[in-house]
Amino acid sequence: xTKAQTRMLARTGLVIALLIGAVFAGAPVLWxxxxxxxxxxxxxxxxxxxxxxxxxxxAYTAIFTDPxxxxxxxxxxxxxxxxTALTLLVGILAAFALSRYEFPFKKILNMIIVSVQAVPPIxxxxxxxxxxxxxxxxxxxxxLILTYLVFTLPYAIIMLTGYFNTLPRELDEAVKxxxxxxxxxxxxxxxxxxxxxxxxxGIYTFMIAWNEYLFALTLxxxxxxxxxxxxxxxxxGQHSYEWNQMMSMSILGSIPIMLLFLFFQRYFIGGxxxxxxxx
Amino acid sequence: xxxxxxxxxxxxxxxxGSRVQATGSKKGLAKALVPFGYLSPTxxxxxxxxxxxxxxxxxxxxxxxxxxxxxxxFVGFKHYSDILTSDSFWTAxxxxxxxxxxxxxxxxxxxxxxxxxxxxxxxxxRVKAIFRTIYVLPWLFTVxxxxxxxxxxxxxxxxxxxxxxASQLAGSQIEWLGSPDTALFAVTFINIWSGYPFYMxxxxxxxxxxxxxxxxxxxxxxxxAWQRFTRITLPQLKPIIISMALxxxxxxxxxxxxxxxxxxxxxxxxxxxxxxxxYKLAFTKYQFGTASAAAVIVLVISMVLAFFYVRAQKxxx
Numbered sequence: 001x002t003k004a005q006t007r008m009l010a011r012t013g014l015v016i017a018l019l020i021g022a023v024f025a026g027a028p029v030l031w032x033x034x035x036x037x038x039x040x041x042x043x044x045x046x047x048x049x050x051x052x053x054x055x056x057x058x059a060y061t062a063i064f065t066d067p068x069x070x071x072x073x074x075x076x077x078x079x080x081x082x083x084t085a086l087t088l089l090v091g092i093l094a095a096f097a098l099s100r101y102e103f104p105f106k107k108i109l110n111m112i113i114v115s116v117q118a119v120p121p122i123x124x125x126x127x128x129x130x131x132x133x134x135x136x137x138x139x140x141x142x143x144l145i146l147t148y149l150v151f152t153l154p155y156a157i158i159m160l161t162g163y164f165n166t167l168p169r170e171l172d173e174a175v176k177x178x179x180x181x182x183x184x185x186x187x188x189x190x191x192x193x194x195x196x197x198x199x200x201x202g203i204y205t206f207m208i209a210w211n212e213y214l215f216a217l218t219l220x221x222x223x224x225x226x227x228x229x230x231x232x233x234x235x236x237g238q239h240s241y242e243w244n245q246m247m248s249m250s251i252l253g254s255i256p257i258m259l260l261f262l263f264f265q266r267y268f269i270g271g272x273x274x275x276x277x278x279x
Numbered sequence: 280x281x282x283x284x285x286x287x288x289x290x291x292x293x294x295x296g297s298r299v300q301a302t303g304s305k306k307g308l309a310k311a312l313v314p315f316g317y318l319s320p321t322x323x324x325x326x327x328x329x330x331x332x333x334x335x336x337x338x339x340x341x342x343x344x345x346x347x348x349x350x351x352x353f354v355g356f357k358h359y360s361d362i363l364t365s366d367s368f369w370t371a372x373x374x375x376x377x378x379x380x381x382x383x384x385x386x387x388x389x390x391x392x393x394x395x396x397x398x399x400x401x402x403x404x405r406v407k408a409i410f411r412t413i414y415v416l417p418w419l420f421t422v423x424x425x426x427x428x429x430x431x432x433x434x435x436x437x438x439x440x441x442x443x444x445a446s447q448l449a450g451s452q453i454e455w456l457g458s459p460d461t462a463l464f465a466v467t468f469i470n471i472w473s474g475y476p477f478y479m480x481x482x483x484x485x486x487x488x489x490x491x492x493x494x495x496x497x498x499x500x501x502x503x504a505w506q507r508f509t510r511i512t513l514p515q516l517k518p519i520i521i522s523m524a525l526x527x528x529x530x531x532x533x534x535x536x537x538x539x540x541x542x543x544x545x546x547x548x549x550x551x552x553x554x555x556x557x558y559k560l561a562f563t564k565y566q567f568g569t570a571s572a573a574a575v576i577v578l579v580i581s582m583v584l585a586f587f588y589v590r591a592q593k594x595x596x
């Protein structure tokens with residue numbers, strides 16, 4: 001066999017392997033999409049059809065015309081965006097202090113921030129339940145937003161501290177020479193040039209909040225306070241499973257993450273893998 | 280605070296000591312407080328959301344009649360001994376270990392295999408980009424969505440059973456998530472499907488960072504493809520692999536939503552994990568004291584794992 005033939009053979013083998021992998025990864029998603037356009041009676045039709053035999057937007061209409069279901073989405077957007085904004089604000093302030101100052105207990109504080117990431121949500125859930133009820137925040141947006149910060153803030157602080165550390169100190173020194181304060185240096189100089197880092201952290205934070213399930217399940221109660229992940233579960237009713245609606249809600253619930261991925265792929269992957277891959 | 284100037288000497292001068300010495304005057308003291316001003320929101324949040332709750336959960340774990348009743352009593356380590364001697368706890372621990380161990384290994388193998396295929400120079404950029412997008416798909420769905428999707432696929436009269444019976448791989452419809460024989464494998468499989476892209480993406484970045492000269496030199500020396508893999512690729516990726524595997528181990532032992540929405544820990548406790556076990560104690564049985572003890576045990580396990588993770592990270596720096 002010539003070298004060209006070996007190469008051809010290797011390439012064919014590789015493409016076949018990649019296609020098998022693609023079916024493994026993609027077929028379930030394709031089935032979700034297809035099922036969301038079927039009437040619920042066709043979900044388990046025999047034999048199954050990937051292309052719906054009766055194509056319908058019923059499942060989507062059912063969601064958009066039901067105020068409770070629309071509310072799931074509004075809740076998710078509101079909570080996730082609030083968490084993102086708060087995380088970035090608090091994270092920027094903390095990262096600035098950790099990057100630009102030396103102070104007592106800095107090492108201990110750093111260690112606490114790192115280890116907070118490993119605390120299991122289930123451990124916090126029980127005291128949170130007590131605490132949130134005590135603070136009168138049960139079944140409220142504030143309760144969710146506050147508790148989500150515990151997942152998002154440590155990551156944001158670590159990432160942004162790392163980002164600020166890469167920016168030369170001469171930048172803030174220059175502001176000081178011009179008579180500006182550290183506050184000015186942070187907001188006028190550091191933050192504007194940190195936009196890429198802020199986007200990464202923002203996307204990651206939004207995703208964490210958008211996907212959160214355990215706290216949303218336990219710390220809210222009424223349908224009008226539920227978020228999308230819980231809303232999907234509520235469609236598994238006691239009498240019937242609205243499979244087509246579950247699938248359409250899943251598609252709609254994935255759109256924000258898909259869009260973030262499409263438009264910010266570089267930041268997205270950067271933010272998600274930064275914990276494991278270090279330069 | 281906004282009018283305070285930067286400290287004159289913001290360079291790293293050791294852990295704080297010299298900074299404090301230099302702050303004799305009142306103005307110096309104000310300066311020394313600047314970083315704490317910036318940190319105050321974080322400190323308050325971490326205290327309320329982390330320090331106090333952990334103190335609370337440890338306290339609850341030593342008491343009876345907490346949260347739901349108003350007359351808490353100190354009972355010492357009773358809840359801990361109750362849990363550590365109960366069969367259901369050890370079943371949950373064993374299930375969690377299986378679920379986590381198999382998931383982490385499979386994530387790593389699949390992630391590495393896919394990353395290497397996607398990094399091959401045999402294919403063009405465009406083709407690789409298309410496959411990469413498909414392969415990353417499971418990552419873009421939240422656990423709740425993954426759970427309902429796989430429930431649909433794995434239904435007894437669902438599409439997977441259809442394919443298996445039609446191709447004669449299975450004789451009859453299998454209740455993947457409903458039978459005690461298959462449920463644990465099924466939830467583990469789902470978790471594998473949803474988790475490998477994280478590895479794949481990180482390892483792909485790692486592979487792209489290995490200098491091409493290493494491989495060229497090995498080729499000149501006549502190294503086989505397998506030798507190049509074990510002598511160059513694996514050692515180069517080792518730091519990434521170790522920290523990812525530990526991170527995944529920590530996260531997977533804490534997995535709740537996937538189990539809760541697919542099997543709820545059933546049938547017959549065959550997919551009960553430490554997380555669902557603890558959750559049920561608290562929120563379906565309302566035994567908050569016992570649940571808190573379980574939660575503290577889970578916390579200790581996570582902290583031990585985190586210790587190794589931090590050590591692995593330090594070793595890399």
